[in-house]
Amino acid sequence: MNRLLERIAPVGFGVAVLAAWQCAVWATGTPKYVVPGPWDIVTAYAASSGELNAALLSTLTVTFAALAAAAFLGVVLAVAMAASVLLRAAIQPWAVALQVTPLVAIAPLIILWVNQAFAALVICATIISFFPILANTAAGLAQTPAALLDLFKLNGASRWQTLLLLRLPSAVPNFLTGLRISGTLALVGAVVAEFVAGSGGFASGLAYRILEAGYRLEIPKMFAAMVLLALAGVAIYAALGGLEYLVLRRRER
Amino acid sequence: MIEIAGVSKVFDNGTVALEGISATIAAGEFLALLGPSGCGKSTLLRLLAGLETPTAGAITWAQGRPKAGEIGFVFQDATLLPWASALENVALPLKLLGRPRAPAREAAAAALAQVGLSEFLTAKPAALSGGMKMRVSIARALVAKPKILLMDEPFAALDEFTRQSLQEDLRNLWRRTGLTVVFVTHSTYEAAFLASRVLVMSPRPGKIAADFASTVTGEADRRDAPSYTAFVAEMSRRLRGVMPAREVLA
Amino acid sequence: MNRLVRIATALAACVLAAPAARAADKVTFGLDWVAEPEYGGYYQALATGIYKKYGLDVSIVEGGPQVNNAELLVAGKLTFDITSNSFLALNFVQQQIPFVAVMAGFQKDPDILMAHPGVGTDDFAELKGKPIAVSDDTRASWWLYLKAKYGYSDSQLKPYGFSLAPFFTDPTDVQEAYVTSEPYLVQQQTGKKPVVMMISDAGFDGYASLVATSEKLVTTDPDLVKRFVEASILGWYSFLYGDPSPAFAAILKANPDMTPGLLHYGYNALKTRGIVDSGDARRLGIGAMTDARWQKFFDQMAATGLYDKSMDYQAGYTLQFVDQGFGKPKQ
Missing domain, CATH: 3.40.190.10 (Periplasmic binding protein-like II)
Known part of the structure; x- marks a missing residue:
């Protein structure tokens, strides 16, 4: 009984908040072009569901492309940094600098240089999201148990063998943690990049729909797009968490 | 088999782990390195394994430096790959040596049989108890038919009953195979039960304080033998002699 | 008194x-x-x-x-x-x-589309199918009119960065501007007058x-x-x-x-x-x-x-x- 209560608690809480929101909007007579109630948002979504779903798909495509690129880049750099103290010293400060540079500043420059909308958005989103994967995987590689490293050495393992058979598999749990964090960052990156740089040519994503609805004063539609974005973020986080759970379970059973 | 001559080891931070160690290890003997913590016994083991190099002196092998896979090492923690089955873990040294897959798996299965784990070939480490994991670790150390087996306090983390059971299995294994074993321990009981020769080491810096053959006789009921108790007492006496003087609490 | x-x-x-x-x-x-x-x-x-x-x-x-x-x-x-x-x-x-x-x-x-002379982008009709850069709020207003009148499509749209840099580096660049400002900046920078297409001339009046x-x-x-x-x-x-x-x-x-x-x-x-x-x-x-x-x-x-x-x-x-x-x- 308690487990059941635990499961439905977030849903129950959500329903209560939505009901309170709708009542507040009714009671204060707030017009829907200032703050729409949940019902207005739902109807706005239903009216433009085709367009909003296509926008969601577009944003998700950029997000997943960026996540894949971030995973590749993060792992490659982590391996490079683990292999050589010189490479580590060379790469580390640049990785950190790239991470803290505000995307709003560099996104327009990237759009200018790359000149292809999809690629530019993916690059922006990758820049924001690769660092957690890099940092976590590097930590995992560094934490490879010393005794196992000795064992490999005693059995004459080559550096490749040690990397592929010991270090990388050993770092998989850390990598998955980094991936989970990076998933939502990639979504944020895709949205910010689109906001800042504008999109065109490639099918518009949710960020553009939010802006467009704002300019056209279609406020309930704007909120509907934002809700979709939030749901997408939650779904990505849950999916990556689920992936982490499944992989780790299979690993050790 | 191995000649250790005037070996010293100083670490980068200035700690003198070993100073002027000299000894000869004969083939087929079960040598215990016994001493309190900080006496450098694990360091000496690692020097023998080639995982560290001496700062001074030399370690010479009569039949030439062992190649990859000719030294079996058992660590204090079983250190198995958590994502691999017992069979895959035991086969690992052979895989690293580039041996073909099928014979490697057969050899691994045989090694696991030797330590009594034939029923657990596909089990992953999470499903095994501490004692079982240690057996897998020992099987792994033996699978490539090493010339020498080095063991660094392998049973220290296990409970008394498991420890005694493993000690018996290890002694039987040694008697059957005649393998050379160097075994690090801080337990006089363990040294008395297992070893044919004991090196007592003193700490800070690590030196050999005593070197003598075991006087324990008998195999069956070995722990009940009077010679066992006497030998334990003798080693305890030697150990007390090398322990740092204890400060009296004021 | x-x-x-x-x-x-x-x-x-x-x-x-x-x-x-x-x-x-x-x-x-x-x-x-x-x-x-x-x-x-x-x-x-x-x-x-x-x-x-x-x-x-x-x-x-x-x-x-x-x-x-x-x-x-x-x-x-x-x-x-x-x-x-x-x-x-x-x-x-x-x-x-x-x-x-x-x-x-x-x-x-005063909104215009601004282009380079002599590259085949001299009037609204010629711009069909060619890349055009307009801002997000324009996309929500007179772009829709141009689309309907000249048969443009959203696939022609390029990101508009509120910057003339793409105009200077790419001779095929076409972007939105105000007749009262950007043509001056272009002439200052390149010495040449750009092609100016006023949307009021296109009927967006x-x-x-x-x-x-x-x-x-x-x-x-x-x-x-x-x-x-x-x-x-x-x-x-x-x-x-x-x-x-x-x-x-x-x-x-x-x-x-x-x-x-x-x-x-x-x-x-x-x-x-x-x-x-x-x-x-x-x-x-x-x-x-x-x-x-x-x-x-x-x-x-x-x-x-x-x-x-x-x-x-x-x-x-x-x-x-x-x-x-x-x-x-x-x-």
Whole structure:
């Protein structure tokens, strides 16, 4: 009984908040072009569901492309940094600098240089999201148990063998943690990049729909797009968490 | 088999782990390195394994430096790959040596049989108890038919009953195979039960304080033998002699 | 003699008392871009004290890239704002938002598409299928008209970064601009005049730079709206025919990226092209709007399918504050 209560608690809480929101909007007579109630948002979504779903798909495509690129880049750099103290010293400060540079500043420059909308958005989103994967995987590689490293050495393992058979598999749990964090960052990156740089040519994503609805004063539609974005973020986080759970379970059973 | 001559080891931070160690290890003997913590016994083991190099002196092998896979090492923690089955873990040294897959798996299965784990070939480490994991670790150390087996306090983390059971299995294994074993321990009981020769080491810096053959006789009921108790007492006496003087609490 | 003195004293008392009788109304006014000569009239009214004389304490809130002052207006955070064009003003009607346009700052829309000469992009028809860069808010307004009229599609759209850099580096670049500003910058940088395509020439012939406010304010305090409109008209009059330097100083202060060269170019372009004071403004005064012209605009848009013909477009504007010959331009 308690487990059941635990499961439905977030849903129950959500329903209560939505009901309170709708009542507040009714009671204060707030017009829907200032703050729409949940019902207005739902109807706005239903009216433009085709367009909003296509926008969601577009944003998700950029997000997943960026996540894949971030995973590749993060792992490659982590391996490079683990292999050589010189490479580590060379790469580390640049990785950190790239991470803290505000995307709003560099996104327009990237759009200018790359000149292809999809690629530019993916690059922006990758820049924001690769660092957690890099940092976590590097930590995992560094934490490879010393005794196992000795064992490999005693059995004459080559550096490749040690990397592929010991270090990388050993770092998989850390990598998955980094991936989970990076998933939502990639979504944020895709949205910010689109906001800042504008999109065109490639099918518009949710960020553009939010802006467009704002300019056209279609406020309930704007909120509907934002809700979709939030749901997408939650779904990505849950999916990556689920992936982490499944992989780790299979690993050790 | 191995000649250790005037070996010293100083670490980068200035700690003198070993100073002027000299000894000869004969083939087929079960040598215990016994001493309190900080006496450098694990360091000496690692020097023998080639995982560290001496700062001074030399370690010479009569039949030439062992190649990859000719030294079996058992660590204090079983250190198995958590994502691999017992069979895959035991086969690992052979895989690293580039041996073909099928014979490697057969050899691994045989090694696991030797330590009594034939029923657990596909089990992953999470499903095994501490004692079982240690057996897998020992099987792994033996699978490539090493010339020498080095063991660094392998049973220290296990409970008394498991420890005694493993000690018996290890002694039987040694008697059957005649393998050379160097075994690090801080337990006089363990040294008395297992070893044919004991090196007592003193700490800070690590030196050999005593070197003598075991006087324990008998195999069956070995722990009940009077010679066992006497030998334990003798080693305890030697150990007390090398322990740092204890400060009296004021 | 005593009577004269008493009348004079009474008059003096009235004159002295009048200004102190009521405090200035606080008004916030949002622009749809950063400070530039295209808002000269409003900055002139502020800098020369016209708003103050009309009892208005006006704060001008600049717009800019990614800034959407329309949202602030409908949320009640701005008293007035600039609605960029007639199309956007009719959004109020479409979304059933109770806001109206009260004056038309520009009789002509200065939006253009700007291109390089001699690469086959010299008029609107030739641009079909070619890459074009417009901003997000343009995509929500006159881009839709061009799409409908010339058969453009969204796949031609390139990101618009509010920067001329792509125009300088890529000879096929086509981007949106204002006729009063970018052509000057292009000529400065490259020495060549760019191809200029005015959207009003393409038939997008609505008003531009309209001032909008809430229906509520129009009903509850029409006097405030009237004062703001009249003071703004006077500001434009003074800016265009008097000495514009107070406005120039205010604009340069508000927007450090503005240069005197661009300021003067824009000012001259506004005057020579009659952006503010041509057409109906000559008869009816600056800020003029007519039912006839609104109808023509609506019919054009409805014909291209952008609006439902039954939409009550007249709900988007009111003529009660303009067309009284106030601020008639000098002939």
